Amino acid sequence: MSEHTVVPQPASPPSAGSPATDGQEPLVKTTNLVKIYEDKDQVPVKALNGVDFQVAPGEFTAIAGPSGSGKTTLLNLIGGLDKPTSGTVVVAGQDLGALSRNALATFRLHNLGFIFQAYNLIPVLTAEENAEFNLLLQGVPPKERHERVLQEFEDLGISSELIHRRPNKLSGGQQQRVAVARALVSRPKLILADEPTANLDSKTGARLLDKMRDLNERTGITFLFSTHDPMVMERARRLVILRDGLITEDEVRG
Ligand SMILES: Nc1ncnc2c1ncn2[C@@H]1O[C@H](COP(=O)(O)OP(=O)(O)OP(=O)(O)O)[C@@H](O)[C@H]1O
Ligand SMILES: [Mg+2]
Numbered sequence: 001m002s003e004h005t006v007v008p009q010p011a012s013p014p015s016a017g018s019p020a021t022d023g024q025e026p027l028v029k030t031t032n033l034v035k036i037y038e039d040k041d042q043v044p045v046k047a048l049n050g051v052d053f054q055v056a057p058g059e060f061t062a063i064a065g066p067s068g069s070g071k072t073t074l075l076n077l078i079g080g081l082d083k084p085t086s087g088t089v090v091v092a093g094q095d096l097g098a099l100s101r102n103a104l105a106t107f108r109l110h111n112l113g114f115i116f117q118a119y120n121l122i123p124v125l126t127a128e129e130n131a132e133f134n135l136l137l138q139g140v141p142p143k144e145r146h147e148r149v150l151q152e153f154e155d156l157g158i159s160s161e162l163i164h165r166r167p168n169k170l171s172g173g174q175q176q177r178v179a180v181a182r183a184l185v186s187r188p189k190l191i192l193a194d195e196p197t198a199n200l201d202s203k204t205g206a207r208l209l210d211k212m213r214d215l216n217e218r219t220g221i222t223f224l225f226s227t228h229d230p231m232v233m234e235r236a237r238r239l240v241i242l243r244d245g246l247i248t249e250d251e252v253r254g
Contacts, residue, residue: 027092027189028078028222029089030088032088033050033052034050047073051070051074053074057220059224062227062238062239066243070244075193091190092189112188115179117196127164127178130178149185158174190221195225209231237253
């Protein structure tokens with residue numbers, strides 16, 4: 001090779017932290033995302049340190065990392081549940097920082113589903129009423145709500161005997177599946193889940209994860225979840241590690 005040979009270079013090398021989004025419009029894009037909280041003595045606590053993170057449509061991605069590394073903070077900012085100190089969050093092409101409070105609530109209702117560690121089912125509502133809640137807010141008529149919720153319950157293996165029970169009459173695994181049904185039934189673009197298996201035994205957790213992955217493959221709904229659970233990490237197709245408010249590893253699997 002002479003010194004004049006031009007070695008072809010990639011037009012733009014893939015940016016660190018986004019191996020799964022090459023060539024695709026990302027569904028989620030955070031740019032230099034910083035979140036500083038204040039503790040009770042008004043001492044600033046830096047939860048996110050300038051996170052550049054992208055998620056492509058259809059991903060099934062886990063965020064892991066030590067306690068306090070910023071996982072919940074990152075999910076909350078991507079879900080528009082909290083505001084960053086600086087930096088931007090764009091979801092489905094929409095800059096969340098540009099939306100008013102009301103517009104953000106509407107955006108969440110039509111684009112996002114949430115599954116939390118402690119289920120957050122409404123105690124006075126039955127399983128079915130909990131699961132149809134977003135559809136109700138979206139103005140979907142009762143018959144269609146009922147049919148869609150029943151279908152979702154069937155897909156998730158929730159027995160029809162359970163639909164009229166309140167959460168305190170359901171096991172942890174059943175409650176968590178109702179929470180998944182509630183997130184899925186309105187067919188959001190993105191489901192955000194903060195430690196969805198944290199309160200489940202490992203077998204129930206594994207089954208839930210398999211269901212979620214199955215739904216991801218069948219419907220193309222994008223899943224982004226935080227976890228401490230090695231069993232969950234194992235089932236993710238992309239594993240992102242946060243440390244001290246920064247992404248330190250980002251691995252795409254099969
Ligand atoms: N509302 C808050 N006020 C003050 N500090 C906060 C608040 N929420 C989070 N923090 C701090 O921000 C940092 C990141 O917290 P975060 O909850 O995002 O971590 P995490 O990775 O989800 O942890 P865990 O695995 O324990 O759930 C921690 O130092 C935490 O103490
Ligand atoms: Mg957390």
